[in-house]
Amino acid sequence: MWPFGKSLSARVQDAVNQWPPLRGLGLNIQEQGGNVRITGAVPRQPHLALLQATVESVRGVKSVDLSGVIMAQQEVSEAAIAAEEEAVRKATEASKLAKKVLATLEANPELKDDPIAVLQKGTGVVLQGAVDSQHEFNLAVQLAKQAGATEVDASGLKVVEGAKARFAAE
Numbered sequence: 001m002w003p004f005g006k007s008l009s010a011r012v013q014d015a016v017n018q019w020p021p022l023r024g025l026g027l028n029i030q031e032q033g034g035n036v037r038i039t040g041a042v043p044r045q046p047h048l049a050l051l052q053a054t055v056e057s058v059r060g061v062k063s064v065d066l067s068g069v070i071m072a073q074q075e076v077s078e079a080a081i082a083a084e085e086e087a088v089r090k091a092t093e094a095s096k097l098a099k100k101v102l103a104t105l106e107a108n109p110e111l112k113d114d115p116i117a118v119l120q121k122g123t124g125v126v127l128q129g130a131v132d133s134q135h136e137f138n139l140a141v142q143l144a145k146q147a148g149a150t151e152v153d154a155s156g157l158k159v160v161e162g163a164k165a166r167f168a169a170e
Contacts, residue, residue, distance in 0.1 A: 008060045011117060012036055015058050018119055021047060021088050036061050039068030046088040053095035057102055059117050097148055101125050104147040110136055115167040116157065124151025130163035
């Protein structure tokens with residue numbers, strides 16, 4: 001069960017794959033000590049902003065290095081480029097909400113050590129991971145809403161006795 005037994009680089013890959021504009025690009029994700037380095041190619045500059053915002057919304061990421069990501073523009077129509085860039089812009093803004101919710105959860109003394117990930121979904125967020133008690137579960141949902149999420153899907157957030165200790169030991 002996530003988050004136990006899943007590396008930070010695997011969790012970053014899951015977050016990147018949630019976005020259709022980034023899915024299937026074959027990006028290489030390496031992580032060491034919370035520092036994430038990504039290499040590969042993206043079609044256009046807005047993809048970099050989406051990639052940055054997405055990776056920063058994953059708990060445990062301390063820094064993101066995109067210096068190994070190049071632009072590999074493809075020949076497509078202006079209309080297709082405009083539509084894709086608008087989709088990437090919306091996704092980037094939405095990822096900022098996930099990052100804000102994550103920061104809110106990490107700032108809370110009761111939740112700061114719980115293994116919780118926040119993914120964006122529309123104007124809401126998806127909470128994944130584990131907390132020690134029903135109180136912490138309810139608190140996470142409440143704080144996500146206070147941070148600006150209009151909807152909170154907490155179906156991936158489980159109450160697991162000793163979650164903090166178990167996550168810290170991995």
